[in-house]
Amino acid sequence: MSNLADYQQFKFLLKRFIQTAERNISEKFDRTTSLGKEGFENNDFKKIGRYDSITLANTEVQIHLCSSGNYGIKPERKGSGSGKIPYIDYEFTDGYWVNIRTTFEDYKITKLQIVKWKSNKKDEETGIEYKVDDLDIFSEGEANRNVKELYDDFFGFKKNKEGRDDSMVDYQIEFSEKLLDSKNMILQGAPGTGKTYLANQIAADIISKGRTTEVKKLDNFEKSRISSVQFHPSYDYTDFVEGLRPVISKNEEVSFKLMPGTFKRLVDMAKLSPSDKKYVFIIDEINRGEISKIFGELFFSIDPSYRGNKEGVLTQYANLHADPEEKFYVPDNVYIIGTMNDIDRSVDTFDFAMRRRFAFYEITTKDSAKRMLVNDKVKNLMTRLNDALVNKEQGGLTEDYQLGASYFLDLDKTGLDEKRVKQLWNTRIEPLLKDYFRGEHHSSQKLKKLESAYFGEVDTNENQGA
Numbered sequence: 154m155s156n157l158a159d160y161q162q163f164k165f166l167l168k169r170f171i172q173t174a175e176r177n178i179s180e181k182f183d184r185t186t187s188l189g190k191e192g193f194e195n196n197d198f199k200k201i202g203r204y205d206s207i208t209l210a211n212t213e214v215q216i217h218l219c220s221s222g223n224y225g226i227k228p229e230r231k232g233s234g235s236g237k238i239p240y241i242d243y244e245f246t247d248g249y250w251v252n253i254r255t256t257f258e259d260y261k262i263t264k265l266q267i268v269k270w271k272s273n274k275k276d277e278e279t280g281i282e283y284k285v286d287d288l289d290i291f292s293e294g295e296a297n298r299n300v301k302e303l304y305d306d307f308f309g310f311k312k313n314k315e316g317r318d319d320s321m322v323d324y325q326i327e328f329s330e331k332l333l334d335s336k337n338m339i340l341q342g343a344p345g346t347g348k349t350y351l352a353n354q355i356a357a358d359i360i361s362k363g364r365t366t367e368v369k370k371l372d373n374f375e376k377s378r379i380s381s382v383q384f385h386p387s388y389d390y391t392d393f394v395e396g397l398r399p400v401i402s403k404n405e406e407v408s409f410k411l412m413p414g415t416f417k418r419l420v421d422m423a424k425l426s427p428s429d430k431k432y433v434f435i436i437d438e439i440n441r442g443e444i445s446k447i448f449g450e451l452f453f454s455i456d457p458s459y460r461g462n463k464e465g466v467l468t469q470y471a472n473l474h475a476d477p478e479e480k481f482y483v484p485d486n487v488y489i490i491g492t493m494n495d496i497d498r499s500v501d502t503f504d505f506a507m508r509r510r511f512a513f514y515e516i517t518t519k520d521s522a523k524r525m526l527v528n529d530k531v532k533n534l535m536t537r538l539n540d541a542l543v544n545k546e547q548g549g550l551t552e553d554y555q556l557g558a559s560y561f562l563d564l565d566k567t568g569l570d571e572k573r574v575k576q577l578w579n580t581r582i583e584p585l586l587k588d589y590f591r592g593e594h595h596s597s598q599k600l601k602k603l604e605s606a607y608f609g610e611v612d613t614n615e616n617q618g619a
Contacts, residue, residue, distance in 0.1 A: 157295065157296075159209065159210060159304070160295075160296040160300060160301050160304055161295065161296055162195075162196065162209060163209065163296065163300065163303075163304045164288075164290050164296040164300045165192055166188075166193075166207070166209070166214075166216075166241070167265075167288065167290045167300070167303075168290045168291060169188045169192065170188065170216060170218075170239070170241060171255075171262050171285065171290070173185060173188055173218055174218060174239040174255065174262060175260065175261060175262060177218060177219050177239070178257065178260045179260055184218075184219045185218065185219065186203045186204065186205075186218050186219045187200050187205050187218070188205050188216055188218070193207050196208050196209060201215075203217070203219065204216060204217045204218070205218075210304075210308045212243050212308065213243060213244075214241060214242070214243045215241070215242055215243065216239075216241050217238055217239055217240050217241070217242070218238070218239045219238065219239070237252065237254055237268075237270075239255055240252045240253060240254050240255065241253040241307075242270075243308075245310050248271055249269065249270075249271050250269070250270045250271070251267065251268075251269055251270075251307060251310050252267070252268045252269070252270055253265050253266070253267060253303075253307060254266045254267075254268050256282075262285055263284065263285055263286075264282050264283065264284055264285065265282065265283050265285065265288075265303065266278075266279075266281065266282040267279045267281040267282070267303075267306055267307055269310070269425065277425055278425060279306075279425045279426055279427075280374065280377060280422055280425065280426065281306050281374060281426065281430075282374065283299055283302075283303050287299045288300050288303065305429070306427060306430070309427030309428075309429050309430070310427050322362045322363045323363050324358050324359070324363045325358050325363055325365075325366050326351075326354055326355055326358045326366060328340075328351070328355050328514065329355050329358045329359050329363075331512065331514070332355060332359065332433075332488050332490065333359065333488070335457065335511075335512035336455075336457040336460060336487075336488055336489070337455060337457065337488070337489045337490075337491075337510055337511040337512065338488075338489070338490050338491070338511060338512050338513075338514065339439065339490075339491040339492070339493060339511045339512070339513050339514070340352060340490065340491070340492045340493075340514055340516050341492070341493050341494070341495055341513060341514070341515055341516070342494070342495060342515055342516035342517060342518075342520075342521075342557065343494070343495060343496070343517070343518055343552065343553055343554065343555045343556065343557055344494050344496065344556065344557060344559075344560075344585075345521070345556050345557030345558065345559035345560045346516045346517070346518060346520065346521040346557030346558065346559070347516070347521045347524065347525050347557060347558060347559055348492040348493075348516050349435075349437050349492050350525075350559075351516065351524070352381075352435045352437075352490040352492055353368050353379075353381075353435065354366040354367075355433070355490060356368070356379045356433035356435060356490065357370070357371055357379070359431050359433060359488065360375045360378050360379060360431060360432075360433060361375060377422070378419075378422070378423075378426075378430065378431065378432045378433065379432070379433050379434075379435070380415055380416075380418070380419045380432075380433075380434050380435070381434070381435035381436070381437060382415050382416075382434075382435075382436055382437070383436075383437040383438055383441075384436060384437070384438050384439050384440075384441045384442030384447065385438070385441050385442060386441065386442065386443065388442045388443075388447060389443075389446050389447055390414075390446060390447055390448075390449045390469065391414060392414050392415065392447075393414045393415060393416050393417075393447045393448070394413075394414045394416060394417050394448075394449060394451060394468060394469075394481075395411060395412065395413050395414050395417050395468060395470050396411070396412065396414065396470065397409040397410065397411055397412070397470075398410055398411075398412040411470055411473045411474075415434075416434060416451075417481070419432055419434050419487065420432075420481075420483055420484065420487055423484050423486050423487045424484050426486065428484070428485055428486045429486070430486060431486050431487075431488060432486055432487045432488070433487075433488050433489075433490060434487065434488070434489050434490070435489075435490045435491075435492075436489065436490070436491040436492070437491075437492050438492060438493060438494070438497070439491035439492065439493050440491075440493040440494075440497055441493075441497065444504040444507050445504055445506075448507070449468075449469060450466045450467070450468065450469070451466070451481070451483075452506055452507065452510070453466050454466055454481060454482055454483045455483055455489060455510060456510050457510070459482075460482075460483055460484065460485045460487075461482065461483075461484050461485040462482050463480070463482055464480060464482070465480030465481045465482030466480055466481055466482075467480055467481070468481050489511075491511065495553035496553045496554055516557075517552070518535070518539050518552070518555040518556065518557050518558070519536075521557040521558035521559070522535055522536070522557075522558045524558070525558035525559070525562065525565075526558050526561060526562075526565045527565060528564070528565045528568065530568070530569055531561050531564045531565045531568075531569065534561070534564070534569070534574075534607070535556065535558065535560075535561050537606055537607070537609070538556065538582075538603065538606055538607050539555040539556060540606075541602065541603050541606035541607075542554055542555050542556075542603065543555065546602075547599065547602040547603060547606060548589075548599055548602070548603055549599070550589065554589055556582065556585075560577070560581060560582065561577070563577070564577060574608070578604070578607055578608070582607065583600070583604070586599075586600055586603060587600065
């Protein structure tokens with residue numbers, strides 16, 4: 154992790170860079186090519202031709218403020234030459250540079266983007282960008298979190314290449330560390346145990362490096378690093394990896410174009426990011442899809458042992474790629490979470506080749522009550538019903554058929570209001586139990602026993618739980 158002095162110097166660099174660049178934009182005939190040495194005395198400042206050079210993070214960083222051409226305001230001006238001016242960059246491998254580029258609005262720099270650029274080749278967008286207002290670089294205080302993250306993002310490419318020594322992150326959820334270790338994880342359990350909700354919490358925890366478990370509290374770039382789908386019987390390879398999709402031309406003619414699927418889009422983004430920027434792909438109800446049809450040859454690519462293997466595999470549509478020899482691989486910074494219900498009728502068909510590539514974790518109804526409910530009386534009602542479900546004299550089912558805390562969330566907020574308790578039974582629980590016992594000879598007797606267990610000890614005169 155970088156020290157505070159590095160972050161402060163980086164904040165100072167951004168401040169001077171933006172101030173000077175904006176002056177250059179407005180002063181067309183009186184532009185400067187240098188920030189000047191003041192403030193950079195300890196950074197080995199050099200003026201080399203039309204750019205400055207300083208040392209920051211043990212790296213030679215170049216600052217390009219001006220050229221004989223136009224500034225890079227027009228979106229079509231990218232890559233080498235004046236189109237990317239002004240920018241800050243460093244060379245992190247032979248002929249490969251990491252740039253901080255600018256976006257102007259009304260002659261003011263409003264955004265900074267990180268772009269990878271290689272000599273004589275087009276830019277590689279990383280998707281990493283920061284609003285200047287969010288950086289707060291013109292204040293007198295310490296560098297804020299966004300400045301620190303921009304610093305880490307910018308120099309992260311070099312650090313990852315050299316073998317980054319990450320400090321330990323204190324994640325809020327125990328499953329976060331387990332996912333980082335296993336790469337692929339499946340959360341399985343009874344209906345309503347909050348598996349999908351937990352999957353999103355894990356994703357937010359990992360993406361934010363322990364800052365939050367709520368997706369809504371992530372910034373836009375962090376949110377873009379989480380993607381989710383729900384498998385179903387009609388979902389296939391073209392939805393997940395890539396396939397031909399109809400497109401309409403300007404002449405309103407219909408043709409077909411090769412388009413990436415949801416998983417490949419996330420993987421392509423992850424490949425362009427520093428490896429410490431993690432990406433999480435959530436597959437809800439993973440066992441409801443036809444796994445072999447959806448993943449195809451990707452069984453090899455998602456295997457934890459072959460992550461980052463750039464040899465990869467040829468996809469089914471490789472012959473339509475610009476480079477037919479281009480192979481698909483999943484980088485190390487992509488993590489997969491699947492969820493599935495134990496009682497789903499398609500569980501038994503879950504592909505064994507996939508099973509060995511995932512770590513499985515059971516989310517019990519007791520786990521869900523502890524994690525999702527606060528009202529002790531509602532917890533007792535839930536426990537009473539679940540105990541009756543598995544009691545041989547009452548429900549006679551296995552724990553796979555118990556009900557998770559999601560069914561009781563409304564009661565947890567309102568307390569054991571008589572009307573709401575009856576409504577929950579009539580509209581959600583009883584219909585589900587009828588489906589459980591459909592075709593059984595003693596189904597009506599079992600339902601009555603379970604109904605008695607559900608209502609038997611409910612004190613409907615108290616609306617507030619403990």
